[in-house]
Amino acid sequence: MSKLSEILRGQSYGVVFTPVNTVLAITAFFFLYYLKQRFFGPLRHLPGPWWSHYTQFPDTLHTFSGNRSLYIHSLHEKYGDTLRLGPNTVGVTGQEGVKTIFGGGSKRPFHKEPVITEMLNFGRTFEETMAGTADPVSSSKRRMMYGNAYSRGSVLNMQDIYQKCFMNFIARIEESRKNSQDGIIGVTPYFRAMAYDVLTEAAFGGLCKGTEYGTDAVGIMDNVMNANLFQWYFGTFIYNLTMKIPWKKLDWIRSKEEYLQATQEVVSVYQSNVKAHPDRVRKDLLGNLILNNLDPKKLYHEAYGNIWAGTDTTTNTLGVLMLAIVRHPRIYKNLVAELDRAFPPGEYVPFAPMELQKLETECPYLTCCIKECLRRYPLIPGPSPRIVPKEGTNINGWFVPGNATIFAQTYTTNHNAKIFPNPKMYIPERWQAGKETAEMKAMMTSFGSGPRICAGENLAMMELHCATALLFRNYVVSIPDGYDNDHVEFWITTPKGGSIFLRIEPREV
Ligand code: HEM
DSSP: OOHHHHHHTTGGGTOOOOHHHHHHHHHHHHHHHHHHHHHHOTTTTSOOOGGGGTOOHHHHHHHHHTOHHHHHHHHHHHHOSEEEEETTEEEEOSHHHHHHHHTTTOSSOOEEOHHHHHHHTTTTTSOOOSTTOSOHHHHHHHHHHHTTTTSHHHHHHTHHHHHHHHHHHHHHHHHHHHHSSTTEEEOHHHHHHHHHHHHHHHHHTTOSOTTTTTTHHHHHHHHHHHHHHHHHHHHHHHHHHHHTSOOGGGHHHHHHHHHHHHHHHHHHHHHHHHHHOGGGOOOSHHHHHHHTTOOHHHHHHHHHHHHHHHHHHHHHHHHHHHHHHHTOHHHHHHHHHHHHHHSOTTTSOTTOOOOHHHHHHHOHHHHHHHHHHHHHSOSSOSOOOEEOOTTOEEETTEEEOTTOEEEOOHHHHHTOTTTSSSTTSOOGGGGSTTTOOHHHHHHOOBTBOGGGSOTTHHHHHHHHHHHHHHHHHHEEEEOOTTOOOOEEEESEEEETTSSOEEEEEEOOO
C-alpha cells in the first residue's frame, strides 16, 4: 500500500475513515462551528433570526428571488431597528443609523463594501470609477473633478440641449403610438433612449443618440456590460482570445473595445479643443475631467460608469412613476389639472418643450408626485453596504464591531411609519410646501445620503419632471388590460419582462 493511501485511510495515525467516523467528524465540525458562532460570534449579542449566527444563505436566496428588500424589511419589523442578517452583516434603520452609515456630517464616513465597489468598477475590468471607490475621501477628490457638471446651475444652463433630447423622445413615442395596435407601447426602451441621450450630453458631449438611432445605441451599452461580465468571470486572457474569433455572434464581446475606441476619439477631439480654446470648453463631465487633467483611461471609464449609473436608474424610476400616477385616478386628475393650468389649452402648442423652471414653480404637485414615487418605490430599495471602521461603532444603543458589513436599506428608511404615516400608501400631498419636515428629508434615502449621495440627482429630477409633464400633458395614459407591469429587484428595480406597457392615446390639448 502506498504512503498516500495509507494516509488517506488514516492508518499512519491509527484512525480508519469509515462512513461512521466521517459522519462523526462532520457533526463535530458543525457543532464546534455552532458553539463558536453562537457564543463567540462577533455579532452574537444583536437581535436577528437564529440562522443569522451561522449563515446569510436565506438572505442570498431572497436576493436571487428578486425581493430582497421586502424580506429584510419584514425582518426589521420583527427584530427592530438593529438586525443581525448574517454572521458578519448588520442592517440598521432610524435616523441615527442613516447618519452614521452614510456619514452625513461625519469626519469618518464608512467605506463602501468591496463586493459593491467591485461591481461598480465592472468587476475590476475598469479603472476605478468614483462610484466604485471604497474610500469616501478619495472619491470626494474625483467628485471635485466633476466640478459643476451635474450641478443645478449646469442643468439649467444646458436646458436647450436637454430639451432637444425630450423633443426626440416624444417624437419617437408619437411615431411608435401611431404604428401600434390600440396605442399600446412597451415604453421602457424609449425612456431608456431618452435617459441615455441626456446622459451622453451631460457626460460627454452627446457621443451618440439613443433616440436618433432607435434603441440600438442603448443596446451597445448592454453589450458593453455583458462583455465586462464575461471578462470578469473568465479573465482577460480568455476575453482577449474570444474577441479574436471571427464569429458574428460574438460581436457583442467586441463592442466594448469599439465603445472604448469611440470614447477615446471623442476624448482626443475634446483634448484638442481644450488646448485650442480652454475658455470655450463645454462644462460637461468630460470637459471638466479633461480640464482637471484626469488620466485619459480613467476618464472614459468614468464617463461609461456615469452613463451606466444614470440610465437605467432614471428609466425605471420614470416607468414606476407612470404606473403610480395612472393607478391612482384622483392623483392623475390633480396632476393633469395642474399641467393644464400652467400650459393652458389654446396657448400650449402640442409637444412643445416644457422648461424645468416653469414646471418647478407652477407645477408643485408634479414635484410631490415624483418625490413620493422615489420614497414609496425607491429604485435601489435594498442595502448599499458599508464596512464598519476597525474601532467599531455604536448605533441604536448597540455596539457593532469593526469590519462588520453594515447597511441602512432604503426601503426600510423610506417606510418608517413614525416619519411617513401610512408608509405603504402613495400620497404625494405629504410633500406639499409646509408639510415636508427635516426628518422626512433626512430619512428619504432614495438617492443615498451624505458624501456619497448620488452625483446625478439634479439631472435625474430634471428628466423626471420634463418627461412626465410632456407625457401627461399631451396624452391620455392608461394601463392596458392584461398587462400587470410587475417589477423585480436585482439591486435596481427592473420591469419583469424588460419593459412596462402603457396605452398612450392622443389628448385634446
Ligand atoms: C432616479 C434616478 C437615480 C437614482 C434613484 C439614483 C440612486 C443612487 C443612489 C442610491 C446612489 C448611492 C449608492 C450608495 O450609497 O452606495 C447613487 C450614486 C451615484 N449615482 Fe445615482 N441615481 C439616479 C440617477 C443618476 C444619474 C442620472 C447619474 C449620472 C449623472 C447618477 C450617478 C451616480 C453616481 C456617479 C453615483 C456614485 C456616487 C459616489 O459613490 O460617491 N445617478 N445613485
